[in-house]
Amino acid sequence: MFINFQALGCRLNEAELETWANQFMQLGHQVTTESEEADVVVFNSCAVTAQADRKSRQQIGRLQRSNPKARLVVTGCHASLNPDTVKEYLGVDLVVDNQRKDKLVDQTLAYLGDLADFNPLFEPAVGESPNALLLRGRQRGFIKIQDGCRYRCTYCIVTIARGAERSRSEAEILAEINLLHRQGVQEVALTGVHVGGYGGDIGSSLYRLLNEILEHTDIPRIRLASVEPWDLPDHFFSLFLNPRLMPHMHLPIQSGSNSVLRRMARRCKTIEFAALVEKAREAIPLFNVTTDLITGFPGESEQEWRQTMDFVARTGFGHIHIFPFSARAGTKAAGLPNQIEGAVKKARSRELHVLAAELKQGELLRHVGSRAEVLWEQQINAELGQWIGYTPHYHKICSTNSRIGASSISEVCIDSVSHDGSMLVNKGIQPQVSLTDIGQANA
């Protein structure tokens, strides 16, 4: 049968899709990038914000309308938080909640039973099947290392939807990385819900896992997806002296005000966060730190907001994901007093976007004149031979170079920052098309 995979939300959702796609292909089924052509569509939903919830509902409706004949399997946080409701959505055939999603392939095949239309197209693969990731036009492999979280940040619905922490074994993770590398993937990103808590339930740790990966794999580039800024050992950043570990971390701070962090029940104060960033930059001078920030958390006074803006300006971030507070039913923060008006949240988000753009420009300018090994990911203009890729610091870069190929890594000189301050540029790129077009091409 032909299977189409769709996800909304985090990289963990994407990592899970890749695992299921490879599992189905191992069994002789085929991956299709077109939901209209599929016999089965698997949708990994999201519920991190009210908007994500809405988008998940809308996507299920779109998938059902685009191919009413297909069997629709829905999993992920939106489905796990509302299993009975989602089961009633038009066109939904099977709901697999987060606790059972590691067995999604078995669950789906069991549900389909021996319905003829859903037989494998090929004999189960002897040896390794081609890689679903590359088939889906992606160059970076997301590796799920753990699931769930022991903490209860007051705004977070993920910890409720994903449950307790559970780590995959080191052997399983090493095997998956080596398989991806044999299949042509040059870079992996380690992802989870509480990545820093990896191994707590199996007598390992993130530090130990990274050492194992550096020792027992040859993949050229290893990245960390989002990591909560605590539970990391003092010597953690010495690992980044190995050039295969990319010098970038996404460390969500969420607020720059300690009183707001207390109401969020975050395990990190601003002084601890600043010390962590300093350690990273001491170990690797141009280490890139990016972050998440919530604007308009309940009770956030003007004074607390100023504290956040000052902290952000002092710390400096390569990129900031900005989220206006979204009250999630079932979380403590949804019931807190002094909910902030939408207009105030928006104004604070706008103000922070301006600062974030300035900081990003500064961050990118620090790399101009240097050279970087770039993993090229997407050709955006075949005629002009224009490609987009990412540097080790996780900065997007654009180049015009006909010798580039998808998933190739090449060293280039960083000549400038794009006019809109969104990316780095390798010489000769002053495109005939405006960079806004490139931005739109990437959107």
Ligand code: SF4
């Ligand atoms: S640590 Fe992260 S995943 Fe865990 S509760 Fe807090 S925000 Fe949610």
